[in-house]
Amino acid sequence: MIMSILKIPTPLRSYTNGRAEVSVNGGTVASALSSLIEQYPALKPHLFNEQGELRPFVNLFLGEHNVKDLQGLDTPLSEDDRLILIPSIAGG
């Protein structure tokens, strides 16, 4: 079992009992997100749309790299990797 750390941004911490970091398991970014949602189901509508797609404001960084520039949700994770969830702050 590969365990990684997922850092949670401030506005979403009310769904993780105030935790800024959550341990997630899974060998890819997609499975890490599944693990997060399994632990904190109320987060789901704020990360995924009604079609089950990741909302456009969700960015995941592995170190300094946006996973969109790696292999997206299929990006592999190693033990103790730190994945950072950063919302795009945008509007009109």
Next chain:
Amino acid sequence: MKLRIWREALAQIHAHGEQAYPEEGAGFLLGMDGEEKTVTNVLALPNVREDGARHNRYLIAPEDYLQAELEAERLGLSLIGVFHSHPDHPNQPSEFDREWAQPHFSYVITSVEKGKARGSRSWLLKEDRSQFEEEKIEIL
């Protein structure tokens, strides 16, 4: 629902909206979270939307988001929301604002008409993400 905000912080929000005019200006609200939220500091940040889009769109870069979290931590405060301006438009959230909104963040919108800030209102996304609800601003 109420958002308390220090007078100086609101003045900085208005000044930033006027400086950014005719483009949108944006940044973060820092302060005390809890039952009653109080904005004590603001952090104005660059609008990194592309040329030609900044008159009706704003975007804060991910690295600036991380810096804002660190700055709040350094000051012993929390990130409690976002402010932005609507040049020559009312201070009500657009559909685009709703789609991109974060839960639990206060969204302070300032209407800037012909370069002059005309007032701000604060909005909070409903839990089901269907719409915003207004929260009254109390100036301290």
